[in-house]
Amino acid sequence: MNVFLKTLVFGLTIYANNISRVNAPGKDENVVIKNKVEKYQFTFGDKNAPVVVNQEDMVTYQCNDFRTSIGYAEFYDAQSAITSIKARVNGKKFGVKPVHQAYSVDGFFYSDAKVCLFELPLNEKGSESSVELSKVIYDPRYLTSIYFSEGYFTKVKQIVLVIPSWMHVDIKEMNFDKGKITKSVQRDSKNDSKIITYTAKNVKARTSEAYAPGPSYIYPHLLICSQFAETKDGKVNYFNSTDDQYAWYRSLVKMMKSGDPSVAEAAKKITAGANSPTEKAKKVLNWVQDNIRYIAFEDGIAGFKPDNAHDVLSKKYGDCKGMANLTKELLSASGLDARLCWIGTNHIAYDYSIPSLAVDNHMICAVKIDGKFHFLDGTESYIGFDQYAERIQGRQVMIEDGDHYILEHIPLRTLEQNQVIEKRQLAIKGNDIVGTVNLEYTGEAMESLLTGIHSTEKQDTEKSLTEFLSESDKKCEIKQLKTSDLKDWNQDLTINYDVKHQDAVTQFDKEMYLEIDFRKEFKNLIIDTTKRETDFIFNFKRILIHETSLELPPGYQVQNTPAPVNIDRDQYSFVSVYKSSGNQLIYTKCIKIKDTHLPISAMKQWNADLKQLTDQYNNQVTLVKK
Structure with missing residues (x-):
């Protein structure tokens, strides 16, 4: 599996087939x-x-x-x-x-x-x-x-x-x-x-357990x-x-050189055509995300002193501190009130009530517009303005304020920020299932996809996207692939294409056997509770929605469909149902990860619920000739 597909499989929908492997360090x-x-x-x-x-x-x-x-x-x-x-x-x-x-x-x-x-x-x-x-x-x-x-x-x-x-x-x-x-x-x-x-x-x-x-x-x-x-x-x-911790951070910031003409010149070009502070902030964030390569190079005083903005601009790469400082300097040169911020991601259990270098591991930027702080993280390559990654949502953040500081929390976002909506119009043609597919990605779901797309060479983008959409199934043929602007992640990402699933229908006498769920998200994501030692942390909250309409062949009717699934827990929900409507078989599925934290105490219930969903995946639709 190439790097792109690994990113998507594990970062976007976790289409894992053997979770026991990662549960047994x-x-x-x-x-x-x-x-x-x-x-x-x-x-x-x-x-x-x-x-x-x-x-x-x-x-x-x-x-x-x-x-x-x-x-x-x-x-x-x-x-x-x-x-x-x-x-x-x-x-x-x-x-x-x-x-x-x-x-x-x-x-x-x-x-x-x-x-x-x-x-x-x-x-x-x-x-x-x-x-x-x-x-x-x-x-x-x-x-x-x-x-x-x-x-x-x-x-x-x-x-x-x-x-x-x-x-x-x-x-x-x-x-x-x-x-x-x-x-x-x-x-x-x-x-x-x-x-x-x-x-x-x-x-x-x-232990070294995945998703711990x-x-x-x-x-x-x-x-x-x-x-x-x-x-x-x-x-x-x-x-x-x-106060002492901030004063020390502040002393490191004062060591940096600011106001370099190259940064002001870049800011002018980047924000050209922007008519409002928000538009300027969006342009600066997008430019940093698209042009500065993030590497975890934490140079300076044991990794706490940010790199100069003009050096990051010149090199075109930097760590989180260098990228945050460049973002701040570009915004400031554009006439905006921008601040450096220190923050501990959700990997860390502490907050700033404990004065210690152990409480933070990340640096971002804040811009104040109309009295409200908006937080910009240039290391999140393809997430839009005012959208926040799970790792910093709700986390306490220290915002510079001259010789003082401000403590706030990064806004929480609901799972609706991160959606995948897939709609299919299908029909049976011989032993194949053919049709059209419309996909929409938002938030971190979109970021995961775009990260994979842009990690490949330009000439391989369509090939890699096709491999992902077909899940590398050689019997899945994708044509007429069209996408929205892959460089604009402030808008939802849309993907449209024609699909053919070869040999997806088995016919015996007057009966047809087939399946129309070709994703089967979370299939076999069974957690081995005899070996798992830590809670399971999903990388972000999300909603996965699938709507498929299959046109029945002339003279056929639905004889049997998999049993419906309707499960609603505090951390997640699985709803999946088939129904007939005229000459159409309608399949709808909605999977929600409502809470990224799945404790050990909930794993047996997760396994039982997932088995019910997987059993539905494994059962076929039966059509019979009238």
Whole structure:
């Protein structure tokens, strides 16, 4: 399956045929972590880094069965450094040869993070290999989340925090109800410190399930909020409040260069012909979406400082921060009130009530028109103005306001934003079913389709679209394909074509057997509840509507149709029914994903309901000669 079809199948309608495959993450039970200790100690640094955090990791891996090896990886960035690595195999020193490289995805830098990699052997059953790693974090702000779970089953995991009396830290214990964790606190009077030790035993390996909530929702962890330090040179403020967090973000924004003539010149060209602030905003958003390539390259101060707008404009690519800054600068040059915004997507469980770098992972832009903020996310390539992706809907957003900030929420959108409406007029011709099809896509449903279309070469656009519409069925022939403007995603996308389904009718004597639902959305999307460990998160709410009218052959009438389906739950609904009307067989189907969050407790009901829908899919229509 090509990349385009993968995008559509999994991103648009999730026409999955084997969900059990993604519900059973691979687990290497041959390897376990016998013991791991992570120690974090706050100490005085120097003039440039008044307080640093010294991290010491000690981990022992154990082989349960057959000889193997593991890949060890540790991340660091501009605000941290690995100072030493030691390894042992069965108690003997092992000379590691770590490889240090930039962390990248698909050939692009993912952030300014680097990764230290090396291979560690486990020579036989019962053998043990261990690693001792030292790391320094130059700014306590960057010590955020510490998780108890690892990539392997862990027999004992300890997290030790050594906090001197001059360092003020708020430790938030997150999801502790999902694990058995003990805590002890000791006083080190000699060093005037508090030693906090958390111990977890028999910790399950972290899973890698598709469509799972973000880890901050499901795994026990500590959220470390460094507030301030009392040093010999005075108080050093970190994030004692949300005001402090914004002030720090603001200081990074002030480092950028703005007002470059190239941006003003581009803005003038982009907004030419726009007669209102809204039209200007639409033109700017569309231009950024269409001309700036989004790559997750988070350059700067450990990924928090946006790139200059004129640099993004020149390079024609940027990460979310760079694209947000360019959008703001283009809007500002067009005379609009534009602001940078920080936001955490729905992958993150926190909001700005917690002052921490862990609360946000994204940056967008806001424009104020007639006293109302509209939010623009240039990384969403094909979604219209005032339409919002599921990942940011309802999320708290921090909007810059000079030396102050505004906290608002991204507007929620109903499932009606994301619709697929398909209408078919069909007839039987020999053993084939032929007719016309009219399709309409809106919102994120449209974005998923357009993302796939525009990911292909221009000369392959029609071919790829045809493959999607036919679902790569060689017996489905599509001709006279016409679409609305694929470059205008502020309007609904329409697709019209003629279709022929070859050999779709089986005839025996005076009877015909056929099916007229050629989509069968969600067929076999059965969730294996014996293996699934996390809730299921659909990528967006949606409505899928199908209306098919089949003209009956002369002298034939409907003898049998699949039983109707009428299911309505809090998270979803399936309604599908056949009825006769004169010489027409009318088939209507409406599938709604009303809530993207399907909890484990609802999965058995989902499976039962989906089986009922799938049973209808699997039954044929019978026509009989009068």
